[in-house]
Amino acid sequence: MGMLELHVLRSGDKGSCAAVRLAGAEEFACVDCGITGTTFADACAQTGLIPFKVQAFLITHCHSNQVKGLKSTLTWLQKRGVAPQVYVEPGVLAASPVLQELQGIADVCEFHTKQPFWVGDVCVRPFRTFHNNEDKGSCYNFRFEMRASGDEQTDSLVLLSDVGVLSREAQSELPHARLLAIEANYDVGLLDEAVQANSQVRFAVDVRGNFSNAQAASTVEAYAWPGLKDVVALYLSRQYNAPTRATAAIETALEQAGCKARVVCASPDETLSVLPEGVSAGDGNGMAPEKPAVESAAAEMPCVAGGVANMAAPEASVSEMPGCSASVETPALETPVTEAAGACPVKDEPVSGQLAAGEALVEPIASGTPAGDGLTDKDPIAEMPTLETAPAALAPYSAPEDILLPEQARERGYVDLQGLLDLWVQQGRLAESLAISAEDLLRALTAAGMLDPCDTMPTDEGIVLGVWAAFETEGLAPVFAVCMAGELWGRVQAFL
Numbered sequence: 001m002g003m004l005e006l007h008v009l010r011s012g013d014k015g016s017c018a019a020v021r022l023a024g025a026e027e028f029a030c031v032d033c034g035i036t037g038t039t040f041a042d043a044c045a046q047t048g049l050i051p052f053k054v055q056a057f058l059i060t061h062c063h064s065n066q067v068k069g070l071k072s073t074l075t076w077l078q079k080r081g082v083a084p085q086v087y088v089e090p091g092v093l094a095a096s097p098v099l100q101e102l103q104g105i106a107d108v109c110e111f112h113t114k115q116p117f118w119v120g121d122v123c124v125r126p127f128r129t130f131h132n133n134e135d136k137g138s139c140y141n142f143r144f145e146m147r148a149s150g151d152e153q154t155d156s157l158v159l160l161s162d163v164g165v166l167s168r169e170a171q172s173e174l175p176h177a178r179l180l181a182i183e184a185n186y187d188v189g190l191l192d193e194a195v196q197a198n199s200q201v202r203f204a205v206d207v208r209g210n211f212s213n214a215q216a217a218s219t220v221e222a223y224a225w226p227g228l229k230d231v232v233a234l235y236l237s238r239q240y241n242a243p244t245r246a247t248a249a250i251e252t253a254l255e256q257a258g259c260k261a262r263v264v265c266a267s268p269d270e271t272l273s274v275l276p277e278g279v280s281a282g283d284g285n286g287m288a289p290e291k292p293a294v295e296s297a298a299a300e301m302p303c304v305a306g307g308v309a310n311m312a313a314p315e316a317s318v319s320e321m322p323g324c325s326a327s328v329e330t331p332a333l334e335t336p337v338t339e340a341a342g343a344c345p346v347k348d349e350p351v352s353g354q355l356a357a358g359e360a361l362v363e364p365i366a367s368g369t370p371a372g373d374g375l376t377d378k379d380p381i382a383e384m385p386t387l388e389t390a391p392a393a394l395a396p397y398s399a400p401e402d403i404l405l406p407e408q409a410r411e412r413g414y415v416d417l418q419g420l421l422d423l424w425v426q427q428g429r430l431a432e433s434l435a436i437s438a439e440d441l442l443r444a445l446t447a448a449g450m451l452d453p454c455d456t457m458p459t460d461e462g463i464v465l466g467v468w469a470a471f472e473t474e475g476l477a478p479v480f481a482v483c484m485a486g487e488l489w490g491r492v493q494a495f496l
Contacts, residue, residue: 003022004276008234010034015034017030022121028049034066067099084106090110114127179231180220186240230263232272429489
């Protein structure tokens with residue numbers, strides 16, 4: 001069976017870039033490129049990659065540490081006769097002048113969420129995540145698969161970085177991964193200590209747009225299975241995290257799940273290679289000798305030495321590790337999807353817009369009282385507005401440009417699912433005696449085309465009629481503009 005390698009060239013706020021390659025092959029694909037051409041070449045040499053064999057760069061989103069080095073790297077490669085493709089989602093491309101500049105010098109290809117495509121012999125499954133970034137275009141991550149023929153199993157690798165809310169799309173791609181590379185940006189304890197010394201520190205960490213150690217740990221625990229062999233912690237903050245803390249939190253979660261996967265941390269300044277069992281660094285190209293395995297728990301400092309990790313699960317207990325805590329905070333995690341991800345499309349055949357497997361509708365919990373991030377003495381997010389406090393109307397209505405926070409939804413005159421039902425009762429549109437639940441309304445909105453059946457995100461038609469989305473404890477929940485309630489009723493009543 002073909003096995004996949006992960007090489008993290010850099011992972012941090014100064015620039016991120018990761019490479020995925022089929023073991024034994026020379027060609028590889030990169031995810032993001034926030035590093036210069038020189039750094040790219042040096043990092044490739046350290047990991048045994050041949051820089052001139054890069055086939056494509058896959059872009060997650062348009063923040064500078066993802067794309068700032070792409071132009072210089074492409075220029076460096078093109079001077080040497082190499083022209084890799086650049087894959088980017090259309091909304092991300094439209095939001096980034098840096099990426100738009102590449103259209104004249106590189107082959108820029110579009111990908112679309114939930115539509116797999118191939119880079120060489122590797123199937124790439126893009127899925128949308130929510131980073132709470134201020135840029136239009138959202139954020140995307142990837143599942144890589146190497147599907148073998150006959151009765152052999154599929155090898156799969158998932159990269160999940162720059163994520164604040166685990167979307168339903170992400171949930172459909174996380175099950176049954178052999179390797180999971182997941183963001184563990186900050187440690188709540190270290191952040192709280194820094195905030196006590198300087199209250200302004202909190203604004204330096206996007207606690208709604210990046211996973212903490214505990215959120216990463218809870219997600220790993222939810223999707224741990226016997227075939228999970230490696231977990232890589234990505235994008236550790238230099239100031240507000242440490243490898244030992246991230247490692248201990250994830251290893252504790254794995255222990256609770258009965259999984260013996262190994263845990264390593266990527267460094268913002270050095271390379272890290274995670275290879276399948278039995279594969280040595282440099283196999284297939286002869287460029288680099290085998291390096292010693294990465295220590296899973298080094299000294300508690302905000303960096304970790306680079307190296308090569310093989311898939312042997314350590315037996316050491318994490319209960320004695322410094323910074324290990326038995327308590328794990330609740331992540332921004334929706335109800336887990338237990339089915340395996342859908343199959344890759346047959347190579348070179350057209351890919352349909354919807355996937356038959358792995359895209360089952362997950363019914364969310366009806367939105368109620370949003371919870372805060374747990375990092376302040378007083379929760380800054382109040383409950384969604386009641387009928388009495390919600391504005392009677394807003395005119396003219398205009399859709400917001402991004403996902404709303406609950407307090408923003410309240411200020412702009414939005415109500416949640418139950419609030420919309422209560423509003424229709426008050427307006428006399430819906431009889432108070434009718435036993436219609438928020439879940440019933442959610443199904444009706446989906447049937448009426450207001451919400452996407454795959455991830456319950458508002459459709460274009462839904463947005464026109466005042467449907468939007470807000471961050472909730474359990475993920476993303478639909479909210480509705482009060483002033484558009486009558487228009488929405490006209491579209492939905494037949495489905496109730």
